[in-house]
Amino acid sequence: MNGFKTLQDKAISFDRANVDTDQIIPKQFLKRIEKTGFGKYLFYDWRYQSDGNPNQDFELNMEENQGASILIANENFGCGSSREHAPWALMDYGFNVIIAPSFADIFHQNCLKNGLLPIKLPHDQVNYLLDKGKKQPYQLKVDLENQKITDEKGFSTEFSIDPYWKTMLVNGWDEIEITLQLDDKIAEYEKAIV
Amino acid sequence: MGKSIIEKIWDQHIVHQEEGKPDLLYIDLHLVHEVTSPQAFSGLRMKNRKVRRPDRTFATMDHNIPTDNRHVINDKVALNQMTTLEKNCQEFNIPLAGIDSPDQGIVHVIGPELGLTQPGMTIVCGDSHTSTHGAFGSIAFGIGTSEVEHVLATQSLWRAKPKTLKIDIKGEMKKGVSSKDIILYILANYGFDFGTGHVIEYSGEAIRKMSMEERMTICNMSIEGGARAGLISPDETTYNYLKGRKYAPKGEAFEEAVQKWRELASDGDAVYDRIITIDANDVAPMVSWGTNPAMTSKVNERIPRLEECETEIERKSLERALTYMGLEEGQRIEDIHIQHVFIGSCTNSRLEDLRQAAEVVKGRHVHPNVRALVVPGSQQVKQQAEFEGIDQVFKDAGFEWRESGCSMCLSMNNDVVPSGEHCASTSNRNFEGRQGSGARTHLVSPMMAAAAAIHGHIVDARTLLAAETVS
Numbered sequence A: 001m002n003g004f005k006t007l008q009d010k011a012i013s014f015d016r017a018n019v020d021t022d023q024i025i026p027k028q029f030l031k032r033i034e035k036t037g038f039g040k041y042l043f044y045d046w047r048y049q050s051d052g053n054p055n056q057d058f059e060l061n062m063e064e065n066q067g068a069s070i071l072i073a074n075e076n077f078g079c080g081s082s083r084e085h086a087p088w089a090l091m092d093y094g095f096n097v098i099i100a101p102s103f104a105d106i107f108h109q110n111c112l113k114n115g116l117l118p119i120k121l122p123h124d125q126v127n128y129l130l131d132k133g134k135k136q137p138y139q140l141k142v143d144l145e146n147q148k149i150t151d152e153k154g155f156s157t158e159f160s161i162d163p164y165w166k167t168m169l170v171n172g173w174d175e176i177e178i179t180l181q182l183d184d185k186i187a188e189y190e191k192a193i194v
Numbered sequence B: 001m002g003k004s005i006i007e008k009i010w011d012q013h014i015v016h017q018e019e020g021k022p023d024l025l026y027i028d029l030h031l032v033h034e035v036t037s038p039q040a041f042s043g044l045r046m047k048n049r050k051v052r053r054p055d056r057t058f059a060t061m062d063h064n065i066p067t068d069n070r071h072v073i074n075d076k077v078a079l080n081q082m083t084t085l086e087k088n089c090q091e092f093n094i095p096l097a098g099i100d101s102p103d104q105g106i107v108h109v110i111g112p113e114l115g116l117t118q119p120g121m122t123i124v125c126g127d128s129h130t131s132t133h134g135a136f137g138s139i140a141f142g143i144g145t146s147e148v149e150h151v152l153a154t155q156s157l158w159r160a161k162p163k164t165l166k167i168d169i170k171g172e173m174k175k176g177v178s179s180k181d182i183i184l185y186i187l188a189n190y191g192f193d194f195g196t197g198h199v200i201e202y203s204g205e206a207i208r209k210m211s212m213e214e215r216m217t218i219c220n221m222s223i224e225g226g227a228r229a230g231l232i233s234p235d236e237t238t239y240n241y242l243k244g245r246k247y248a249p250k251g252e253a254f255e256e257a258v259q260k261w262r263e264l265a266s267d268g269d270a271v272y273d274r275i276i277t278i279d280a281n282d283v284a285p286m287v288s289w290g291t292n293p294a295m296t297s298k299v300n301e302r303i304p305r306l307e308e309c310e311t312e313i314e315r316k317s318l319e320r321a322l323t324y325m326g327l328e329e330g331q332r333i334e335d336i337h338i339q340h341v342f343i344g345s346c347t348n349s350r351l352e353d354l355r356q357a358a359e360v361v362k363g364r365h366v367h368p369n370v371r372a373l374v375v376p377g378s379q380q381v382k383q384q385a386e387f388e389g390i391d392q393v394f395k396d397a398g399f400e401w402r403e404s405g406c407s408m409c410l411s412m413n414n415d416v417v418p419s420g421e422h423c424a425s426t427s428n429r430n431f432e433g434r435q436g437s438g439a440r441t442h443l444v445s446p447m448m449a450a451a452a453a454i455h456g457h458i459v460d461a462r463t464l465l466a467a468e469t470v471s
């Protein structure tokens, strides 16, 4: 995984609450055994009509929303199933950051493990961003090292992130590698429990 | 100050602690299924890593598996996923309850049934309903595929200590009310995210009187309230259930284990971050009418009206849900017409669930507008049900009797609800498209699903239990 330091890019609004992972990536696409290529199925049932044509009213299909890498969402984003295919699909589509007032636990964790940065901000700030993101062009700068989000209109805020995950993301470290360095501790624990 | 069972199990499993980091927690049991594991095994292979403890890992296939003829799998992508699991288990030496095994079934049904699930354990699986196993007094939670890979390689996980939430359930369940109604009632009253960041401990008189099956149903749906894990302190009911199970300790070792398990129960003076109290007497049969499990009401109530919503977000969600479900605000719940009935899933597909549904079905017939399916949770459940003649009760009434698997809970196989049609389902999620694109799901108990099958619309199952069945 590459390290994440700063990102300045297009941010779009996705103003829906309780978006569940069944919507992010519907089950018919979970049968694949690869990690890549899920982007074209992202939000499939919302993105396409039953005849397979794109649903023009859907946020992601709008002309002005193309090419964004920052998604501004609403509360309880990513609830439901533990499928990691959800962050895989979001990243494969092109998103690197999701901003919302709250995230479901497992989804939040799954994002961090894959280098997709979930940022929790207070409701009023998210409402401001949702509003701005509706009128393109709109860009945000996300600075993970300094934990800051800014736009060109004078908005600026700090966000909090677990220091452990910040280090992991900034350096792009592999968690398993780190744990394997503690192998003797695990072995010691195992000895004690038998 | 005393400790809760959550803290006791947590503290017993810390492998490593360091300032500024989550705890490194040892994982006693890792359950694996075909959908969330292939990428984890590829990850191991790419880095030349091994499975640290194949003996603490157990696999089955359940999500994709056909429930009519399990040897005819037309979906090549699904077939590939299942053969991939077989190959991975072989290569990494992991025990597998495969397609022909008498132990096969939904991963959260077979773990307890085989005695793999035991009190005091930490249990994980790449599936959010792993919380089911908490019914035995274990900390059990769902993980993503990266963590599946992490546990395979290291038998441990990094986790920050969760907050604790106690839900005390007083009183006693009335006849016709089940533990499914209790958890739906909790969701209806406290919402879909009240448990985020917490592990729930369910306690109280009502819980103590419940069977293991009933306890599993409650713990199963903890995740629907945002809590990754829900558990119940073990007691005699737990030990009696486990005694003699395939992988449970035997003879003297079992008695020793019980001695240890007895110490797990929460101390009387344990402190929780939050406590909720409910009264089982207030619970009636529940029915979900919307597109998340908290959008649920009592069977004799009405769907809420838009004007009753307190916030704009709530209003928008209600509006969206009603459009998707094809229902009207203020509509009577009992006026919801049903075209499909699904009795199954890791929430409600155990023997006791089938018995309860059969009690309602016995001597009656499925409504002509309804297609009704019973999918036992495991091969063992299926066999036992057939031994008791429960399958015959369902078949005589016009139900389809199937092989075990997840089936119409998420419709990854051929068991799909067509777009626009309503299904009374004993499963756990009513998200848009969950049972098929455009499908409309109503979450209910097995008794309520059976009653809906007979009448073709939602009906209070208690009225069917009260009436003497004409045979």
Ligand code: SF4
Pocket (backbone or CB within 6 Å): B062, B063, B106, B107, B108, B127, B129, B345, B346, B347, B405, B406, B409, B410, B427, B428
């Ligand atoms: S029965 Fe449904 S909820 Fe349970 S494991 Fe299978 S798909 Fe998931």
